[in-house]
Amino acid sequence: MTARIIDGKGIAAEIRGDLAKQVAELTxxxxxxxxxxxxxxxxxxxxxxxxxxxxxxxxxxxNSTVHRLPAETTREELLGLIERLNNDTAxxxxxxQLPLPSHLDEDEVINAISPKKxxxxxxxxNAGKLLIGDDDAFVACTPAGVLELVKRTEVPIKGQNVVxxxxxxxxxxxxxxxxxxxxxxxxxxxxxxxxxAEECRRADILIAAVGRPEMIKKDWVKPGAVxxxxxxxxxDGKLVGDVDFENVKEVAGAITPVPGGVGPMTIAxxxxxxxxxxxxx
Numbered sequence: 001m002t003a004r005i006i007d008g009k010g011i012a013a014e015i016r017g018d019l020a021k022q023v024a025e026l027t028x029x030x031x032x033x034x035x036x037x038x039x040x041x042x043x044x045x046x047x048x049x050x051x052x053x054x055x056x057x058x059x060x061x062x063n064s065t066v067h068r069l070p071a072e073t074t075r076e077e078l079l080g081l082i083e084r085l086n087n088d089t090a091x092x093x094x095x096x097q098l099p100l101p102s103h104l105d106e107d108e109v110i111n112a113i114s115p116k117k118x119x120x121x122x123x124x125x126n127a128g129k130l131l132i133g134d135d136d137a138f139v140a141c142t143p144a145g146v147l148e149l150v151k152r153t154e155v156p157i158k159g160q161n162v163v164x165x166x167x168x169x170x171x172x173x174x175x176x177x178x179x180x181x182x183x184x185x186x187x188x189x190x191x192x193x194x195x196x197a198e199e200c201r202r203a204d205i206l207i208a209a210v211g212r213p214e215m216i217k218k219d220w221v222k223p224g225a226v227x228x229x230x231x232x233x234x235x236d237g238k239l240v241g242d243v244d245f246e247n248v249k250e251v252a253g254a255i256t257p258v259p260g261g262v263g264p265m266t267i268a269x270x271x272x273x274x275x276x277x278x279x280x281x
Contacts, residue, residue, distance in 0.1 A: 003227070003252035004153075008145075011152050012264035015272065016060050022275050023061040033278035034063040035093040035119065035270075036085050040078065040104065041071035046097045053095075056267045062274055063090070071101045078104060079112050086114040092281070093119035093274035116280075119273035121174070130177050136280075138273050143175035145265030146207060146228050147182070153254060155205065155226050157182040163203035165189045165196060165242070166210040171230055175207055196220075208242035216243040224253040230262050 023033055035057055039050050050066055057064035067081060078096075085091050094117045100106050110118075115125040121140040129137030150157060162184040166172040176186045184205070189196045200206055200220040208216045209230035221227060231242025241258030249255050256262055 003249040004254040005249075006149055006153050006226075006228075006254050006256045006261060008149055008256055008261040009264045011149060012145075012268040015148070015265075015268040016056065019268075019271050019275050020060040022279070026275070026278055027061065031278050031281065032061070032063050032090075033093070033274045034065075034091045035095065035274045036065050036067065036091050038067045038069065038078070038081065038094070038096045040069045040073050040097070041101050043099065046099070050097055053267055053270065056271055057274075060271055060275075062271060073101075073104075075104060075108075078109060082109070082112045086112075086117060091117060092277035093117055093270075095120050095270065117277060119270055119277060121273070122170070127169070127174070130174060133181060138277075139178065139269075140170055140174045141269040141273065142171050142209075142230060142262060142266045143178055144269040144273075145262055146171075146175055146230065147178045148269065149228065149256065149262065149265055150205060150226065153226070155254065157184050157205070160184050160204040161187070161202050162205045162207065163187045163189060163200055164207045164209065165200065165216065166208070166230070168209065171209040175209070179205075210242050212242055213240050214242070214244040216248060218244060218247040218251055221248050221251050223251050225251075227252045227255040228262065229256050229258050232258055232263065 037050055054064055054066055085094050094113050096109055110122045115123045118126050118138050121138040126138045130139055162179045164172050164175050167188050167190045172188055176188050179186050187199055189199050197220045201222055203225050205226045207228045211231055213233040213235050227243055227248055229241035229243040233240050239259050
């Protein structure tokens with residue numbers, strides 16, 4: 001058996017097409033969605049991510065400006081920019097690209113963004129709203145994209161065993177809450193889990209978000225399971241995920257590739273959140 005490849009790139013393109021229509025409608029009402037992206041320094045990966053976001057915004061008609069700041073930008077300068085954007089009614093979403101230079105406190109910066117414009121879903125207020133099931137929460141874009149991938153692939157979620165490898169605030173924890181809300185039974189594995197492989201074998205839906213190249217092996221996966229690979233690692237110049245793709249695809253029922261799986265969905269969810277913010281406002 002060879003797994004069905006889940007085409008995140010294609011699904012993200014469909015979502016962008018739908019969003020373009022919504023943006024056109026909002027623009028006709030005088031409410032063109034606006035996303036402001038702040039990039040501090042010249043981290044190569046961040047530069048690529050920001051360029052992709054810029055291109056996607058242009059495609060769907062979202063007004064977007066990238067504030068490219070030098071690495072030595074001070075705390076006061078960055079917080080001052082965020083405050084100005086918080087008060088700008090033409091701005092519906094604010095995204096500060098992480099990681100930041102070491103002299104800047106990421107938590108302080110995230111907390112400075114208005115929760116109503118926190119389209120990345122990282123602000124504690126949005127994280128708290130997600131936990132209690134408040135529907136107006138902005139949700140972290142990567143786990144939102146994971147859930148959307150699973151839904152659009154018509155994979156059953158209710159009553160299924162979902163195992164998430166990784167407990168980060170950006171992916172693992174919000175993904176656990178999202179799948180709980182869909183009535184799955186959720187297990188989160190981490191560095192202190194006694195037998196990660198055994199936990200993974202119980203999964204109907206396995207989500208790998210741990211940041212270790214090809215950690216998830218073929219014999220960790222239940223035959224027919226759906227495998228979602230959030231990892232993106234560069235090994236010998238090649239991008240690979242957290243899943244041993246070539247071998248796992250022989251036993252999985254469906255699997256996301258790297259690249260072309262979760263990555264495009266993350267940007268699509270960012271655009272969707274920005275459009276939702278504009279519609280609210």
